[in-house]
Amino acid sequence: xxxxxxxxxxxxxxxxxxxxxxxxxxxxxxxxxxxxxxxxxxxxxxxxxxxxxxxxxxxxxxxxxxxxxxxxxxxxxxxxxxxxxxxxxxxxxxxxxxxxxxxxxxx
Amino acid sequence: xxxxxxxxxxxxxxxxxxxxxxxxxxxxxxxxxxxxxxxxxxxxxxxxxxxxxxxxxxxxxxxxxxxxxxxxxxxxxxxxxxxxxxxxxxxxxxxxxxxxxxxxxxxxxxxxxxxxxxxxxxxx
Numbered sequence: 001x002x003x004x005x006x007x008x009x010x011x012x013x014x015x016x017x018x019x020x021x022x023x024x025x026x027x028x029x030x031x032x033x034x035x036x037x038x039x040x041x042x043x044x045x046x047x048x049x050x051x052x053x054x055x056x057x058x059x060x061x062x063x064x065x066x067x068x069x070x071x072x073x074x075x076x077x078x079x080x081x082x083x084x085x086x087x088x089x090x091x092x093x094x095x096x097x098x099x100x101x102x103x104x105x106x107x
Numbered sequence: 108x109x110x111x112x113x114x115x116x117x118x119x120x121x122x123x124x125x126x127x128x129x130x131x132x133x134x135x136x137x138x139x140x141x142x143x144x145x146x147x148x149x150x151x152x153x154x155x156x157x158x159x160x161x162x163x164x165x166x167x168x169x170x171x172x173x174x175x176x177x178x179x180x181x182x183x184x185x186x187x188x189x190x191x192x193x194x195x196x197x198x199x200x201x202x203x204x205x206x207x208x209x210x211x212x213x214x215x216x217x218x219x220x221x222x223x224x225x226x227x228x229x230x231x
Contacts, residue, residue, distance in 0.1 A: 039181035095168040
């Protein structure tokens, strides 16, 4: 199975900060990488697919980049409603696997 | 709008089975697959498998083969996930999600709408 490793596992940032979360795959997955946001007690919500494509309805402050084994999710200007856990997921091969999640807190 | 509504939470005894339903609305059911994902308490997301709502083809994670069955009822736009021989390790919130894909690149697949989740607790 492809292992997905995210860093950091948690972080705290202030409103307006630029935030970056990284995700590393145990083997090359081209650009077959998705990002999800999961607010406390809620189901995940798709933010980014195919590494850099913004899902319809998602604010433009969210962006994704990367290819191969290394990927990043960036929030350009953190908002209070971005309090959530963010998870990456590879769709290169089954079983599809997720990162362990990055818990984002607002200072 | 696309909506997936799951069945209610339940408590099961070790060794029992659980079936979770996922009723879809707001889109043409047979045009998308349904994926099932679970999340144990305080843990990350785990993919269980996928079913085509078009022809019923399935792809299960090796870990669950033999005790996992996914089915669909097309007229009712409903997908089902049954997991047997439950242990405490199966205690989790189970989610269904609609799987979309890029028609020009079948590797580009993503889960763009999710059910609200169903908590399954396995306890004696």
